[in-house]
Amino acid sequence: xxxGTPAIVTGEARYSGDCRKEGMxxxxxxxxxxxxxxxxxxxxxxxxxxxxxxxxxxxxxxxGENLIGMTGKKHQPVMAETDTRFMGEAVAVVAAETRxxxxxxxxxxxxxxxxxxxxxxxxxxxxxxxxxxGPEGNVAWQGRVTRGDFERAAREADVVLTGVYRTxxxxxxxxxxxxxxxxxxxxxxxxxxxxxxVHLDQREIARVLGWPKERIRVTAPTIGGNFGxxxxxxxxxxxALLCERTGRPVLLExxxxxxxxxxxxxxxxxxxxxxxxxxxxxLLGVKMEAYADAGAYLDYTVPVMQRIVIHGAGPxxxxxxLLEGWGYYTNNPLSGAMRxxxxxxxxxxCERQMDRxxxxxxxxPIDIRIMxxxxxxxxxxxxxxxxxxxxxxxxxxxARELIPAEExxxxxxxxxxxxxxxxxxxxxxxxxxxxxxGTAVVRLLEGGRIQLAIGSPDVGQGSNLALGxxxxxALGLEVSHVxxxxxxxxxxxxxxxxxxxxxxxxxxxxxxxAARSFGEELAQRAAAVLGTDRAALSLELSAGRPxxxxxxxxxxxxxxxxxxxxxxxxxEVTGTFDPPTTSLDPAxxxxxxxxxxxxxxxxxxxxVDHYTGKVGVERIVSLLDVGTVVNPLLLRGQVEGGCAMGxxxxxxxxxxxxxxxxxxxxxxxxxxPTAVDVCxxxxxxxxxxxxxxxxxxxxIGEPATIPxxxxxxxxxxxxxxxxxxxxxxxxxxxxxxxxxxxxxxxx
Amino acid sequence: MLYRVRLIVNxxxxxxxxxxETTLAELLRDHLGLLGTKIGCGKGECGACTVLLDGxxxxxxxxxxxxxxxxxxxxxxxxxxxxxxxxxxxxxxEAGAVQCGYCTSGMIMSAKAFxxxxxxxxxxAIRAALSGNLCRCTxxxxxxxxxALAAERIRxxxxxxxxxx
Ligand code: FES
Ligand code: FES
Numbered sequence: 001x002x003x004g005t006p007a008i009v010t011g012e013a014r015y016s017g018d019c020r021k022e023g024m025x026x027x028x029x030x031x032x033x034x035x036x037x038x039x040x041x042x043x044x045x046x047x048x049x050x051x052x053x054x055x056x057x058x059x060x061x062x063x064g065e066n067l068i069g070m071t072g073k074k075h076q077p078v079m080a081e082t083d084t085r086f087m088g089e090a091v092a093v094v095a096a097e098t099r100x101x102x103x104x105x106x107x108x109x110x111x112x113x114x115x116x117x118x119x120x121x122x123x124x125x126x127x128x129x130x131x132x133x134g135p136e137g138n139v140a141w142q143g144r145v146t147r148g149d150f151e152r153a154a155r156e157a158d159v160v161l162t163g164v165y166r167t168x169x170x171x172x173x174x175x176x177x178x179x180x181x182x183x184x185x186x187x188x189x190x191x192x193x194x195x196x197x198v199h200l201d202q203r204e205i206a207r208v209l210g211w212p213k214e215r216i217r218v219t220a221p222t223i224g225g226n227f228g229x230x231x232x233x234x235x236x237x238x239x240a241l242l243c244e245r246t247g248r249p250v251l252l253e254x255x256x257x258x259x260x261x262x263x264x265x266x267x268x269x270x271x272x273x274x275x276x277x278x279x280x281x282x283l284l285g286v287k288m289e290a291y292a293d294a295g296a297y298l299d300y301t302v303p304v305m306q307r308i309v310i311h312g313a314g315p316x317x318x319x320x321x322l323l324e325g326w327g328y329y330t331n332n333p334l335s336g337a338m339r340x341x342x343x344x345x346x347x348x349x350c351e352r353q354m355d356r357x358x359x360x361x362x363x364x365p366i367d368i369r370i371m372x373x374x375x376x377x378x379x380x381x382x383x384x385x386x387x388x389x390x391x392x393x394x395x396x397x398x399a400r401e402l403i404p405a406e407e408x409x410x411x412x413x414x415x416x417x418x419x420x421x422x423x424x425x426x427x428x429x430x431x432x433x434x435x436x437x438g439t440a441v442v443r444l445l446e447g448g449r450i451q452l453a454i455g456s457p458d459v460g461q462g463s464n465l466a467l468g469x470x471x472x473x474a475l476g477l478e479v480s481h482v483x484x485x486x487x488x489x490x491x492x493x494x495x496x497x498x499x500x501x502x503x504x505x506x507x508x509x510x511x512x513x514a515a516r517s518f519g520e521e522l523a524q525r526a527a528a529v530l531g532t533d534r535a536a537l538s539l540e541l542s543a544g545r546p547x548x549x550x551x552x553x554x555x556x557x558x559x560x561x562x563x564x565x566x567x568x569x570x571x572e573v574t575g576t577f578d579p580p581t582t583s584l585d586p587a588x589x590x591x592x593x594x595x596x597x598x599x600x601x602x603x604x605x606x607x608v609d610h611y612t613g614k615v616g617v618e619r620i621v622s623l624l625d626v627g628t629v630v631n632p633l634l635l636r637g638q639v640e641g642g643c644a645m646g647x648x649x650x651x652x653x654x655x656x657x658x659x660x661x662x663x664x665x666x667x668x669x670x671x672x673p674t675a676v677d678v679c680x681x682x683x684x685x686x687x688x689x690x691x692x693x694x695x696x697x698x699x700i701g702e703p704a705t706i707p708x709x710x711x712x713x714x715x716x717x718x719x720x721x722x723x724x725x726x727x728x729x730x731x732x733x734x735x736x737x738x739x740x741x742x743x744x745x746x747x
Numbered sequence: 748m749l750y751r752v753r754l755i756v757n758x759x760x761x762x763x764x765x766x767x768e769t770t771l772a773e774l775l776r777d778h779l780g781l782l783g784t785k786i787g788c789g790k791g792e793c794g795a796c797t798v799l800l801d802g803x804x805x806x807x808x809x810x811x812x813x814x815x816x817x818x819x820x821x822x823x824x825x826x827x828x829x830x831x832x833x834x835x836x837x838x839x840x841e842a843g844a845v846q847c848g849y850c851t852s853g854m855i856m857s858a859k860a861f862x863x864x865x866x867x868x869x870x871x872a873i874r875a876a877l878s879g880n881l882c883r884c885t886x887x888x889x890x891x892x893x894x895a896l897a898a899e900r901i902r903x904x905x906x907x908x909x910x911x912x
Contacts, residue, residue, distance in 0.1 A: 009840055010783070256790070633843040
């Protein structure tokens with residue numbers, strides 16, 4: 001079921017940092033030691049004079065535009081020219097014969113700074129006296145989703161419950177740090193990037209070099225994890241700039257310390273929530289104000305904030321919503337996309353509110369969710385009618401059955417408390433409220449081989465295998481008959497990024513469409529060659545190999561390929577899919593932002609040590625409506641990995657910033673879950689085929705991690721009888737809450 | 748300053764001169780081209796650089812090359828090629844324990860050393876043995892299953908060998 005990884009277990013797989021080329025230079029970035037400063041002078045002469053130094057580049061050396069960005073808005077420089085806006089921002093980049101010389105040269109670049117007052121929190125950024133940080137002021141994004149009349153709902157409600165919730169900045173912490181290799185190629189350049197979107201990389205490099213993009217070929221080698229993070233666009237472009245300048249291959253690696261300091265983080269957000277309900281627990285209205293730290297440049301703040309407001313009422317039927325969000329610029333490291341695009345944060349806030357509401361009304365946490373869960377045919381907060389089957393209610397009912405009542409209640413002993421918590425989520429598949437076409441190409445190659453080509457990289461989650469399976473299914477063949485090639489701008493079409501849980505759903509639909517047309521094309525060509533009727537031929541397996549078969553003969557694909565004229569080779573068919581979405585009304589946020597939604601419920605069982613505050617996660621049950629399952633083993637891998645990441649988010653992880661400096665800049669102090677911190681995860685698949693997904697499939701990449709921290713926070717709150725409002729649930733935070741409870745401060 | 752080092756790496760004698768600050772991980776990757784050994788933190792925290800030194804699992808990013816002069820090193824490349832996978836490699840593949848694979852070499856080397864000393868481990872013992880290797884993708888469950896599977900496989904191999912012998 002798992003294919004294509006023997007090269008990994010033998011150590012032969014090559015990641016971008018493993019690229020070694022004849023005459024290769026090593027590069028290193030000179031970075032700003034200030035969070036905010038004017039650059040008054042830069043001198044490269046000392047660095048260049050070092051024996052073995054090959055080149056030093058600064059912003060003014062950039063031949064094209066010094067502007068890059070992950071989305072349509074380009075406002076981050078590759079290297080700072082006049083001022084730096086976050087600590088670690090690139091100011092110069094050097095290339096040298098050895099790593100050691102590169103390091104020394106980077107240290108020898110003389111930059112004079114005039115430090116400026118810096119802003120390190122949303123509160124500071126909002127203050128009237130705050131320095132102006134962004135092109136249009138300090139608000140990077142603001143927007144809302146509103147429907148019905150929240151104020152009236154609040155007046156008519158039996159309970160109005162407010163709460164403030166905080167989530168920390170965290171890092172993707174892929175075990176492979178960012179590395180890029182750029183090498184000259186006849187007529188242009190080849191770049192190896194561990195990216196989620198090689199076609200975006202190509203466009204960004206082209207703009208920065210001032211080259212036509214056709215001269216640049218970007219390929220993703222094996223990728224050591226992504227989770228929404230890589231590439232680091234400045235790094236990508238700096239490697240290309242050095243390659244252009246020196247005419248030699250250049251490897252630019254990042255140390256873990258650099259990666260933790262300068263790579264993008266999951267947005268830290270403060271939520272002000274108000275939930276209104278009637279006496280029975282039926283939700284009447286939800287209001288949210290979400291304030292996020294965007295960091296120094298825009299990066300992915302727009303789509304993250306859009307997701308936060310769209311998902312702000314949770315997966316519940318609520319007629320009256322007022323969901324507002326703001327992203328503020330600061331001089332902290334950039335916030336970007338990380339597995340869930342804002343939804344892990346908003347799920348924590350919403351799901352704590354649901355539990356507190358249940359408590360306030362004397363209801364069971366599962367019951368109140370069952371009462372309010374979105375069902376097929378309901379409208380979401382953006383007014384989108386859910387036409388495909390919604391498995392949320394079924395998942396909640398199943399959750400109720402799985403946990404015996406006496407266990408569900410939990411227990412409070414002197415030294416240790418245990419209990420279960422629940423959290424629900426929904427997650428729109430694909431990019432938000434915009435066209436995001438997926439494209440796939442299927443080719444017939446020499447020897448009758450069938451190749452599926454897609455631009456979206458396999459970032460380690462196994463998308464090449466899943467997409468190969470979809471193609472095989474559409475062709476009526478086995479997955480072993482489809483060679484999958486991904487992420488090469490010269491050989492694969494632009495299928496968009498491997499992010500936003502769009503690969504299975506969006507690209508998968510394109511794959512199925514391409515494969516079907518390809519099968520038809522094969523049959524027609526064969527019919528023409530053989531002078532038979534198309535209807536008499538079908539693509540089938542014969543003795544384990546694909547053939548076109550009629551009643552009385554078989555025609556092999558290798559033979560068909562031989563019969564094609566030179567012009568026709570390789571025979572190639574393209575398929576596309578653009579999910580049925582609309583833009584959102586700018587005033588109300590109403591519309592249909594996604595073609596499909598993944599739904600789910602997670603249960604977490606925790607133990608809380610009364611004295612140390614240590615939380616152990618003992619078991620997780622994940623009940624998911626992902627439509628049709630494409631590959632059970634890959635699904636399991638996503639869910640278990642997502643739960644582990646969620647355990648880290650709930651209990652361990654927080655980027656600690658002091659004046660914009662990441663204090664915990666390696667894994668000795670930025671703690672990730674290890675094999676002893678995780679628990680058994682039971683996966684329960686719920687629901688029916690989606691009406692728009694490929695064979696009814698929906699995505700799981702991000703949903704896998706979205707509810708975990710919320711479920712754990714609810715479990716800890718119930719078990720220890722404390723009221724969790726902030727992540728992570730560190731020892732200090734939990735023991736302080738327990739101490740406060742002892743003093744009678746609770747509720 | 749260059750330092751002369753002699754090692755036996757994956758069964759081969761190697762002699763080379765490296766700058767004195769060169770770690771074993773750098774020696775393997777940059778001087779010997781054994782790029783299957785990864786560097787994830789450079790600080791003895793992630794385990795991606797795990798190799799066997801005289802049969803014992805160590806973080807090669809923490810070891811200076813000059814301090815291991817004369818000793819025997821096994822890397823992932825020294826286990827088995829594609830045609831003859833080691834039982835641990837085989838089990839990682841079969842159990843679905845590989846996603847991005849960046850942690851995998853280190854995991855396999857840790858598992859290898861562990862199973863040499865503990866042929867019939869409990870799940871808890873496997874967990875503990877792997878706790879020095881970080882994986883951001885899998886959530887560890889399939890990795891733990893892979894190690895249990897490998898243990899079983901090795902035991903079966905040994906019992907057939909001894910039956911044969
Ligand atoms: S690279 Fe050696 S332990 Fe992380
Ligand atoms: S498989 Fe990606 S880090 Fe382990």
